[in-house]
Amino acid sequence: MPATDPYTVPLAPSVHAYVQPDGGWCLNNAGFVSDGGSTLLVDTAATERRALLLREALLATGAPSPRLLVNTHHHGDHTYGNAVFHPEAAVVGHEACRSEVIAAGHQLHLIWPETDYGDITITAPEITYGERMTLYAGETEVRLIHPGVAHTVGDTIVHLPEHGVVFTGDLIFNGGTPFIPMGSLTGSLKALELLRSLDAAVVVPGHGPVTDPTAYDATERYLRFVAEVADSARAKGLTPLEAAQGADLGEFAGWRESERLVANLHRAYAELDGLPGGSPLDPIAVFGDMAVMNGGRAVACHA
Numbered sequence: 001m002p003a004t005d006p007y008t009v010p011l012a013p014s015v016h017a018y019v020q021p022d023g024g025w026c027l028n029n030a031g032f033v034s035d036g037g038s039t040l041l042v043d044t045a046a047t048e049r050r051a052l053l054l055r056e057a058l059l060a061t062g063a064p065s066p067r068l069l070v071n072t073h074h075h076g077d078h079t080y081g082n083a084v085f086h087p088e089a090a091v092v093g094h095e096a097c098r099s100e101v102i103a104a105g106h107q108l109h110l111i112w113p114e115t116d117y118g119d120i121t122i123t124a125p126e127i128t129y130g131e132r133m134t135l136y137a138g139e140t141e142v143r144l145i146h147p148g149v150a151h152t153v154g155d156t157i158v159h160l161p162e163h164g165v166v167f168t169g170d171l172i173f174n175g176g177t178p179f180i181p182m183g184s185l186t187g188s189l190k191a192l193e194l195l196r197s198l199d200a201a202v203v204v205p206g207h208g209p210v211t212d213p214t215a216y217d218a219t220e221r222y223l224r225f226v227a228e229v230a231d232s233a234r235a236k237g238l239t240p241l242e243a244a245q246g247a248d249l250g251e252f253a254g255w256r257e258s259e260r261l262v263a264n265l266h267r268a269y270a271e272l273d274g275l276p277g278g279s280p281l282d283p284i285a286v287f288g289d290m291a292v293m294n295g296g297r298a299v300a301c302h303a
Helices: 048-060 097-103 106-109 185-198 214-237 240-248 259-274 283-293
Strands: 006-012 015-019 030-034 041-042 066-068 089-096 127-129 132-137 139-144 155-161 165-173 201-208
Touching: 015 048, 030 048, 041 097, 041 132, 066 132, 066 165, 089 283, 127 283, 155 185, 155 259, 165 185, 165 214, 165 283, 185 214, 185 259, 240 283, 259 283
Parallel strands: 041 066, 066 089, 089 127, 165 201
Antiparallel strands: 006 015, 015 030, 030 041, 132 139, 139 155, 155 165
16 A cells, blocks of 8 residues: 555445554554544644545544544654544543653644644543453443553554454554663563463554454564674674664564664663663664764655
8 A cells, every 4th residue: 555545445344444554653553442432543644634634534434423533652753633532532641651642742843843733732541541441332242441551651552352453552562663762772672571361362552553463472572682782792792773774674674664773772772771661761872873874864754
């Protein structure tokens, strides 16, 4: 699919995924659950235009406008479009997601000022939870689970046990490189074990095509690769950038955004230094090193 053409994937009679190819920077997935009378939306999009396209696709299935909107985490590609659906939809998220949305503000505008975001009003979750929460879209049970600090400090897994479907947010990038500088390497590995325990056959990643639990295995292999590179390179006194430049990506070389390796190494080094997951890293160092790994060019938002 062209990077400009989102598409809707029916997963069950009441469940759809909304996929934005090619899943690169700012091209996230969303999804919705509806019985024809009540709709719950999972995540939005990075621009007003893309959020409006999401709303059109949702309505085209016969679902009514959502009453509930769950954010899987605070990053702007998943939350910037909240205002398109609010206040008709109440926004729900982990308590740390709310605080991070507010603290980040127009974060994408700062990183990619050339992007046309449209009219974006920062809209944080107004209903929050700590560990677990259960919602309903009609008769469909929707379980919200906080995996701990993983991709970010405020991640939410959205599990539909009746249908064997899980929306992972950015705990999983299918075909793309994981991105953990705002979260935790060890926490991301723990989150994979939690995802496996849900025994969902259908996996909707935060980015990339709908997949299955084999995505957990691929993600785990990558995260353990990052840990091994960090352990070896740090012992040699190498910087995260030097470690990334000398690493052989092997099976992961074909994944999108391979430059994220250096950002992930920054997090791995921080954990080796004893810093807790989610501790702030220097964004200039992280994104600057990614630009070096990207051939001297800043990474680009594709929204």
